[in-house]
Amino acid sequence: MQLGQRRGRGQRKRGAGHSESVGLLGRGAECALLDQMIAAVRMGESRVLVVHGAPGVGKSALLEYAENSATGMRVLRAVGVESEMELPFAALHQLCAPLLDRLEILPTPQRDALETVFGMRGGTPPERFLVGLAVLSLLSDASEGDPLLCVVDDAQWMDRASAQVLGFVARRLLAESVALVFGSRRRAQDLIGLPELEVTGLKAADAHALLSSVTHVRIDQDIRDRFVAETRGNPLALLELPRELAVIQVAGGSGLLDADTLPGRIEQSFLARIEGLPQQTRLLLLIAAAEPVGDPSLVWRAAERLDVTPATVLASGTDGLLEFDVRVIFRHPLVRSAVYGSAKEGDRRAVHLALAEVTDAQADPDRRAWHLATATAAPDETVAAELERSAGRAQARGGLAAAAAFLQRSVALTIDTSRRAERALTAADISLRAGDIEAARRFVDIADRDAQSEFQRVRAHLARGHITFAAGFNNEAPLMLLTAAQRLEPFDMDLARETYFIAWGSASFGAANRDSLMAISRAMRELPSPEGRPRALDLVLEGYALLVTDGRSAALPTLRRAKTALADYPVRDLLKWGWAACGVSALLWEDRIMPDMPARALQEVRTAGALSELPIYLHALGIPILLSGEFAAAAALVAESEAVADATGVPMTQHTQLLLTAMQGKEAEAAALIAATIEEAGASGQLNGVASAHWAAAVLYNGLARYGLALPAAQATQSANLIVSQWALPELVEAAARVGDDTAARGALEGLADAAEPCDTDWAQGILARCRALLSDAAAADDLYREAIERLGRTILRPELARAHLLYGEWLRRDRQRAEARAHLRTAYEMFVSIGMEAFAERARRELLATGETVRKRKHGTSTSDELTAQEKQIALLVRDGLSNPEIGARLFLSPRTVEWHLRKIFAKLRISSRRQLGDALSRGAHP
Secondary structure (H helix, E strand, O other): OOOOOOOOOOOOOOOOOOOHHHOOOOHHHHHHHHHHHHHHHHHOOOOEEEEOOOOOOOOOHHHHHHHOOOOOEEEEEOOOOOHHHHOOOHHHHHHHHHHHHHHHHHOOHHHHHHHHOOOOOOOOOHHHHHHHHHHHHHHHHHHHOOOOOEEEEEEOOOOHHHHHEEEEEEHOOOOOOEEEHHHHEOHHHHHOOOOEOOOOOOHHHHHHHHHHOOOOOOOOOHHHHHHHHHHHHHHHHHHHHHHHHHHHHHHHHOOOOOOHHHHHHHHHHHHHHHHHHOHHHHHHHHHHHHOOOHHHHHHHHHHHOOOOOOHHHHHHOOOOOEEEEOOOEEHHHHHHHHHHHHHHHHHEEEEEEEEHOOOOOOHHHHHHHHHHHHHOOOOHHHHHHHHHHHHHHHOOOOOHOOOHHHHHHHHHHOOOOHHHHHHHHHHHOOOOOOHHHHHHHHHHHHHHHHHOHHHHHHHHHHHHOOOOOOOOOOOHHHHHHHHHHHHOOOOHHHHHHHEEEHHHHHHHHHOOOOHHHHHHHHHHOOOOOOOOOHHHHHHEEEEEEHHOOOOHHHEEEHHHHHHHHHHHHOHHHHHHHHHOOOOHHHOOOOOOOOOOOHHHHHHHHHHHHHOOOOOHHHHHHHHHHHHHHOOHHHHHHHHHHHHHHHOOOOOOOHHHHHHHHHHOHHHHHHHHHHHHHHHHHHHHHHHHHHHHHHHHHHHHHHOOHHHHHHHHHOOOOOOHHHHHHHHHHHHHHHHHHHHHHHHHHHHHHHHHHHHHHHOOHHHHHHHHHHHHHOOOOOOHHHHHHHHHHHHHOOOHHHHHHHHHHHHHHHHHHHOOHHHHHHHHHHHHHHHHHOOOOHHHHHHHHHHHHOOOOOOOOOOOOOOHHOOOOOOHHHHHHHOOOOOHHHHHHHHOOHHHHHHHHHHHHHHHHHHOOHHHHHHHHHHOOOOO
């Protein structure tokens, strides 16, 4: 059957094993489950199944049964090959090759990503999650015609890049007519959590029947019983090991030992058969075992180079261990491993050299390079250079794990120590980016040992700093990066400046103490002025350094210049260090421009599919969106961040979620999230996460009027980075004033004045006036509250304005000015309700009641849209804002078909029939 063709009724796949009736003996329940899966897919549903079990237990027979049952469906197939585990996206290309004529239907970023990883075009290495989204869209589109059955056998040997992408796809199939079935010896890391079917040995009766079908001599019943028991009913063992029955009978008790040794015993059985074959036949088997593609032409051409002739080999046969058809097929993967593992080292090298010589250097350079590397026993610069080029191609396709493997082997084959150090540095960098911290450490050690210049030693130290930071040792990393930056100055000032910036960011936003931040800032102050016009990076560096060493007033002019430079700076150039530069507008108290840079960066990373950068900018945008009171928009960003975390498998500290639940006044939810964050972030040394949680707690408890809890929470933020501690100061002033701690209140007000007074913005001066009013006498307080309301009314910060009305109303009531108090408290209450700040709204309502006014308690957001789930609301908001189904799918890592499925549910819940009606059906003021 041609890959990807539609399977008609009665068609069967040709295999190299026993007939299906034997292979499926005793598998009625498993076959029934597969039948249900196929039926559900025909009805328009998606199904995923990981069929796992020991070698020889019958997984492939079940997968073949699923294929043969898929009448009227299109079948796509891939097989993991052990020797291809280092070739990125090899298994994925097998699966998707029949669909590549459909690439034009994909959105451009997805199409570009897939073409890049398949080597069809050059370009920037795409994020593997963008590749996953492209595959999801491709399968979804293909299933619009005939339902799809996608089968991946020997999934334990998939290359890591393919496994990650297919695991991503499997978790997002929902409303597509697609079944994705994996066969694997074990629960592969990237497939954990998916629906699974464990295949175990046959029941005793079925095992006896299978044994009888392949034994044609009389065997004592006790030997039969023992053989069935010790094979655990493994079908392949029952088919292969009867040859050893006489040995087992004589063994007198040892038998097959235990289940863990069974694959080895089966392999030994195959090995005994292999050893009985002629030398030329064994050599042909070794060539086939070393050649991963299964291309008969390639195998025969390599065989000819080793003087193996087809006529001689085929005349004596291969004892059923190997079959030549459209592809070269082994009786079982254990045959391949038995052949390869038992071969002499010299024979293996000769075979790989022959395969390298017949592999097209233009069409398949990476596989050729890997054969050459395996054929090479001693260091060889020519082969090492080939591997280095292969690593570059793998990296360009987004295959970081493969690039790391090529480079690691290249290092081992490099003779020249300086060149070996260079390659080891690159191998360390790629290994770290591929997530292998231990390998990165090993190759940094090699680079350090072999370094022939100070520049190489400095770069090794820099790599060590990055590894230390990635490993979570965040108290050590900033000073290591500082040392690296200082040592880099004589060699590469641009790299030195970037390293200083990363060191400052890791110290300020990570976990270093203030001494580290001061040391880094002083070193940055000593940098020579850049040649020519300062770049945005230069200005931010100088401004941040001045902020720490000389204070806000000294830093402001430079920070303002940095703000202007950042506004015009190419976003793509910002992505390496822009996460730290997002703080410039906050430090300047510029409320209207604070969302601009993260919004620009967010658009860039979404377009590029750079998921690793996405959570950083979702958070950077989420906080200013929250401070402006756009809770629905902030919730959409939180949902997107959670989708990213789910897609990548990397948990994210949800700073936006923390503050959102706190500002909403959801005490139980917020308190649990705050406590969990403090514990988890504290354990990993991420003090910025801890500080954000304490800030959220201060907001929560001030809203609940539980000032005794708000005060210590606000105080706990003051050892954090400059921005969080700045934003928490108003909470500290309010809580301390309410509990009567005049010393703490005035100390916090002094700190707030230092941060806000030099900044002549309505945000800075409005917050400062509001906090000063809390600690002023009657005449001054009245003027200060009015100034705060006037200034904050000119900002986009609706929650801060509402809180100014609340504090003024509370002060007026206590000053017995009830009529005016009611006006401000009523304004505060209405604003809090409309924003969704339930705790603050209740605080305002109680104050209104105390003035003698009757106030009916109202709940924010009561509408039919509350019936929607969080994801449904997010989709509805995006549709309302004009995004198409493919655009929404790209944003939320869903296929367009799944988006449409959700929309049907949304329409039913909202009792509408078209996208145009969503605007009226949803709550006012909510937008993502």
